[in-house]
Ligand SMILES: Cc1cc2nc3c(=O)[nH]c(=O)nc-3n(C[C@H](O)[C@H](O)[C@H](O)COP(=O)(O)OP(=O)(O)OC[C@H]3O[C@@H](n4cnc5c(N)ncnc54)[C@H](O)[C@@H]3O)c2cc1C
């Protein structure tokens with residue numbers, strides 16, 4: 239079957255999709271977006287986490303056909319997504335998350351490469367690097383998407399909030415401490431930037 | 438395989454009538470695992486995501502009508518006051534990503550004895566609204582689980598919603614697992630005090646071939662509370678009563694040994710959870726809210 243949906247702001251189409259195929263497979267194998275990782279294919283590890291209409295989900299557990307006409311953001315589009323959010327203001331209202339309308343208006347500004355190379359990093363990506371939160375890196379894309387969504391909802395999360403938000407993402411390397419540091423760092427930097435804006 | 442995408446409830450019923458073997462897919466958190474691992478190759482997948490009504494809920498005067506696909510996240514965020522037991526249970530399911538997709542309809546469809554919604558549903562005394570082209574029926578939750586991973590639905594039926602009485606008293610849920618997140622219950626216990634009818638209902642997960650109630654424990658406790666005038670006085674429950682309740686709850690189990698735990702451990706743990714959750718709910722009935730939410 240043919241499946242059409244929006245990925246990182248651009249409409250994408252995939253043909254000959256098998257009906258039982260996951261969104262993760264379509265992203266990686268048909269759309270050339272290997273950022274979302276495949277480690278378990280059973281929802282346990284979170285390395286395939288993407289935003290589906292703004293909501294973090296395991297893309298390995300979403301059937302491709304269920305995404306028809308919907309909006310997906312992957313780690314490849316995260317930097318652009320975060321940038322547009324910063325420019326257009328995000329949620330200071332308490333009604334958090336990205337509305338479908340807002341997601342529809344958003345379009346990635348294509349860099350040279352579709353895979354997101356040569357684009358600026360989002361604050362959460364930069365924080366992961368600065369805090370040393372990446373070792374083998376396999377868990378990183380999923381963690382970035384989950385952590386970015388947390389900070390969108392909750393600009394100054396407690397440690398308990400961070401642990402809860404990242405509880406669906408496994409990392410076999412870091413022991414998580416540096417990952418927590420990275421999220422705290424991104425939150426602190428974000429607060430520095432929005433100080434005085436009442437966010 | 439064919440992928441069916443009905444745009445309305447009526448279309449979904451028609452599709453299910455035409456293809457009774459079609460596998461409905463809501464959040465996909467059970468179905469997709471089976472497909473990814475080649476444990477299941479259905480001829481038809483019946484996607485329910487386009488039916489908006491299934492993701493909505495209505496709070497009525499006495500009951501909450503919970504659409505089959507309302508996610509656990511939405512239950513936790515929106516229905517904590519009306520359905521505290523189910524909201525607590527929802528919070529223990531897997532991870533945020535899974536809770537964003539999975540819901541009660543899928544838990545009921547799978548009908549695993551380990552499904553976390555079941556103890557709360559049993560304790561609330563809800564009804565499951567199922568429908569086919571032949572008509573609609575309300576299945577009392579006590580009649581819903583009929584065997585290991587089997588429920589009372591006919592092949593042409595779909596779950597539309599669950600009708601749960603709004604909590605009329607404190608409710609609790611407790612689950613034993615090896616860690617806090619992303620864990621299938623070793624065993625679980627749900628309890629709901631129903632001061633209006635002076636009854637107590639319970640639900641046990643992962644300790645019998647199906648989710649079950651601890652009926653003898655419920656009857657014993659209701660009689661003890663009644664005879665002692667506890668509902669009126671709000672006095673503390675005597676340890677002997679709590680102990681007997683726990684023993685009867687243990688006795689309601691019919692568990693197996695498996696990788697997650699032994700039968701003996703499960704019986705023991707269910708007794709402990711029964712005693713603790715009774716303590717928590719009763720304290721809160723007496724007006725002393727528990728400060729910490731964890732066991
Ligand atoms: C990593 C991981 C961890 C998990 N942890 C837990 C846990 O801690 N506790 C727990 O209880 N569960 C857990 N689960 C299982 C799963 O998330 C739940 O059972 C969830 O409630 C399923 O909901 P769903 O909408 O995703 O169901 P789906 O996968 O879409 O469907 C599940 C079943 O129900 C049927 N179905 C769905 N909707 C309907 C309907 N409206 N009418 C008729 N049939 C229907 C489907 O055909 C299928 O047989 C976990 C799953 C994963 C992948």
Ligand code: FES
Pocket residue numbers: 275276277278279280281282283284285286287296297298299
């Ligand atoms: S690959 Fe999807 S959760 Fe592990």
Ligand code: FES
Pocket residue numbers: 371372373374375376377378408409410411412
């Ligand atoms: S850095 Fe290797 S799994 Fe997390």
